[in-house]
């Protein structure tokens with residue numbers, strides 16, 4: 246596996262971040278909150294947002310000085326405030342190298358250490374084998390399979406709910 250680090254995204258890296266993010270194959274596996282096309286302006290806006298919460302909830306995935314993706318924990322509120330939702334993507338040239346499996350492990354540790362939560366969950370589409378495998382390798386358990394609840398890119402998609410609990 247290539248060496249990578251998780252660290253705060255820098256506005257100086259917005260251009261490369263946008264170039265990697267501007268990929269329909271990435272967008273097609275995420276919610277529509279992830280823009281497509283992914284412009285430099287969108288990258289700057291996103292990176293600025295990641296600088297607001299303390300501790301940081303979204304970290305960049307870097308190989309050397311290059312931002313190649315992002316991984317984040319999104320807080321829920323009200324009666325769901327003990328949960329955070331994990332989201333992530335990595336640039337296509339780096340797929341299948343074991344990076345996200347390792348990044349998820351680090352983010353789970355980070356999440357349970359820095360936030361007052363007891364459950365981290367992710368909701369891959371049923372066809373997202375790479376994401377499902379990366380979650381299962383990190384001991385996330387399949388809690389639910391919801392049939393055709395998502396509507397993405399003109400098609401209905403199954404929604405899987407995978408979660409890991411703080412022990």
Ligand SMILES: CC(C)(COP(=O)(O)OP(=O)(O)OC[C@H]1O[C@@H](n2cnc3c(N)ncnc32)[C@H](O)[C@@H]1OP(=O)(O)O)[C@@H](O)C(=O)NCCC(=O)NCCS
Pocket residue numbers: 270271272274275333334335336339340341342343344345346347367368369370373374375376378379382
């Ligand atoms: C899904 C994604 C995050 C996986 O990241 P990755 O760094 O390629 O994952 P890993 O290399 O850690 O792979 C985990 C496992 O899945 C397998 N895998 C990865 N991509 C795969 C694919 N497209 N099809 C089948 N298996 C795949 C890997 O071989 C590995 O299995 P192994 O350990 O048995 O060899 C990445 O493909 C991506 O960013 N996709 C677009 C955005 C996205 O889907 N985000 C998640 C939304 S829930």
